[in-house]
Amino acid sequence: MLKTTSAAQKLFRVALALALVLCCATRAEAHFGMVIPSSSTVPEKQDSALTLDIAFAHPMEREGMDMAKPKSLTLTHDGKKEDLTARLTPAIIMKHKAWQARYAVSRPGVHQFAVTPEPYFEPAEDTYIVHYTKTVVAAFGEEDGWSEPIGLPAEIVPLTRPFGNYAGNVFRGLVLVNGKPAPNTDVEVEYYNARGRRAAPNPYFVTQVVRTDADGVFAYGIPWDGWWGFAALSESKEKLDYKGVPKPVEIGAVLWTEFAAPKVSTGK
Numbered sequence: 056m057l058k059t060t061s062a063a064q065k066l067f068r069v070a071l072a073l074a075l076v077l078c079c080a081t082r083a084e085a086h087f088g089m090v091i092p093s094s095s096t097v098p099e100k101q102d103s104a105l106t107l108d109i110a111f112a113h114p115m116e117r118e119g120m121d122m123a124k125p126k127s128l129t130l131t132h133d134g135k136k137e138d139l140t141a142r143l144t145p146a147i148i149m150k151h152k153a154w155q156a157r158y159a160v161s162r163p164g165v166h167q168f169a170v171t172p173e174p175y176f177e178p179a180e181d182t183y184i185v186h187y188t189k190t191v192v193a194a195f196g197e198e199d200g201w202s203e204p205i206g207l208p209a210e211i212v213p214l215t216r217p218f219g220n221y222a223g224n225v226f227r228g229l230v231l232v233n234g235k236p237a238p239n240t241d242v243e244v245e246y247y248n249a250r251g252r253r254a255a256p257n258p259y260f261v262t263q264v265v266r267t268d269a270d271g272v273f274a275y276g277i278p279w280d281g282w283w284g285f286a287a288l289s290e291s292k293e294k295l296d297y298k299g300v301p302k303p304v305e306i307g308a309v310l311w312t313e314f315a316a317p318k319v320s321t322g323k
Contacts, residue, residue, distance in 0.1 A: 085243045085262040086177070087114050087284045088186030088309045090170050095218045095313040097194035103160040105192065108146070109170055110153035114247040114284060115261045119149030123173040128156055131167040131205040139168075163195035167205050174304065176297055183295045186286065186307035191217040204231060209308035211242075211285055214272065217312040222280040229272050230287040230308055236271030237308075240287050244275050247282040247311075280316040284309060 093106040111122040128139045142156040160166060169189040176183050187207040198219075204212045214227040230237040244263040246253060255261045267273045267287070277283055287308040294301035 085113065085245060085286065086120075086175075086184055086186070086307075087112060087243075087245055087286055088170060088172060088188035088307065089114060089247070089284065090168055090188050090190045090311055091247065091282055092168065092190055092192055095190070095192055097160045097192060098196070103194070105158045105160060107156045107158065107168060107190075108148055108153065109143070109155065110148040110151070111172065111175060111186070112149050112151070113245075113261075115245045115253070115255065117149055117248055117251055119151030119153065120175070121152040122154065123175075125154065126171045126173060127169075129169050129171075129205075130158065131169070132162060133164055133200070134203075136205070160192070160194045163197040164193070165198060165200045166192045166194060168192065169205060169207060171207075174295055176302070180305075181302060183297070183302055183304040184307065185291075185304060186309045188307075188309040188311070190311045193218045204234075206234075207308070208233060209287070209289065209306045211287055211308045211310040213310065213312070217310065220277070220312070220314045222277050222314045222316055224314060225274055225276045226283075226285075226312065226314075227272060227274045228285060228287075228310065229270075230267050231271065232289050232306070232308070236267075237287065237289055238267055238269045238271050240267045240271070240289055241265075242267060242273045242275075243286045243288065245284050245286075246279075247284065249282070253279070277314045280314050282311055282313050284311045 089110045091108045097103050112119040130137045130139050143154045146153045146155040167189055174183040174185050187209050191201055201216055204210055210231045212229040214229055230240050242265050265273045265275050289306055291304040291306050295304055
């Protein structure tokens with residue numbers, strides 16, 4: 056009897072440890088809406104042809120998920136919004152269904168590209184996920200307006216200029232939900248490990264997490280160059296139906312911005 060109890064206890068401990076590992080891995084591999092332009096700055100006319108990669112994925116682990124066609128792709132420039140949804144074309148990114156759009160920049164200034172996706176149901180969390188995702192591209196030497204919100208239901212407004220930044224800089228942002236600051240809100244941070252050159256020491260390191268302060272502001276120091284995503288997560292007051300059952304909805308305010316390493320000068 057004692058041996059049976061001991062064996063059962065050992066089995067329970069193994070199962071519990073495995074459950075904890077799986078839970079940790081699931082938590083670390085955060086979902087991210089993604090809008091990654093071919094360049095975050097357009098200094099010259101020859102750089103003006105942009106390709107936008109639009110996906111839903113675990114970016115650090117390079118694990119994609121099939122993404123339905125977004126409800127909308129918009130460009131906000133100089134206070135005016137342009138609908139680019141018709142430019143979306145199917146693509147494969149991280150071995151899963153994704154989207155691309157091409158846009159030729161012709162005007163100086165700040166271009167804010169934003170995607171509103173179809174809700175994604177995540178069975179593991181029994182929750183719908185809707186990530187309002189944007190990125191900012193500056194063109195032809197002008198940069199006014201980069202800190203202006205564009206009216207998304209959930210949005211990160213940069214407090215640090217979201218382009219022309221070096222790795223090692225500290226990035227700050229203001230999280231808005233329905234136009235109001237979101238205090239004490241988790242902000243998940245991940246690197247887009249596009250070429251697989253980085254590896255986390257263990258699952259805890261895959262997704263970094265910071266929290267907004269009482270004013271809805273967060274800060275994060277960027278450790279290395281590349282594209283970094285910030286996803287501020289909250290729960291919608293509304294629910295969505297799934298097979299006749301109302302389910303909660305996670306809304307994410309997601310911002311992608313590039314941080315670069317300086318070029319090495321060969322001059323004297």
